[in-house]
Amino acid sequence: VVLTRLEANxxxxxxxxxxxxxxxxPYLKIVAPWSGHAEVQQYGSKACVSNGSxxxxxxxxxxxxxxxxxxxxxxxxxxx
Numbered sequence: 001v002v003l004t005r006l007e008a009n010x011x012x013x014x015x016x017x018x019x020x021x022x023x024x025x026p027y028l029k030i031v032a033p034w035s036g037h038a039e040v041q042q043y044g045s046k047a048c049v050s051n052g053s054x055x056x057x058x059x060x061x062x063x064x065x066x067x068x069x070x071x072x073x074x075x076x077x078x079x080x
Contacts, residue, residue, distance in 0.1 A: 002027075002077040012066045015059070026060035027077040036071030040064075 031038050037050035042063040047055040057063050058080060067073075 001079075004075050004077075006071070006073045006075055008067065009070050010068055012064065014064050015062055017062045020060055020062050026058070026080045028056055028080045029059050030054055030056045030076040030078070031065070032074045032076075034072040034074065036067060036069050036073075038071065038073065039066040039068070041066075 031040065031049065032054035033050050035051065037048060038055065040047045040049070040055040040057050040063065042057045042061060049055045057065070059077075060080065
């Protein structure tokens with residue numbers, strides 16, 4: 001388990017199918033915002049999370065995570 005705190009300005013992370021195939025370590029990633037919010041898209045679904053909620057996604061598969069404003073998140077990565 002890896003636990004970290006992320007503080008960042010507006011940003012978007014996109015992992016395409018070709019990048020996912022080349023991933024070395026597969027993690028399940030949990031994002032839990034303290035401030036701001038995150039929009040997580042994977043497998044055709046979208047979850048919007050903010051303080052008090054969380055989302056989980058598989059880093060070995062394609063995904064998009066958007067943070068449309070300054071954010072502070074707790075992020076936990078668990079080997080899948």
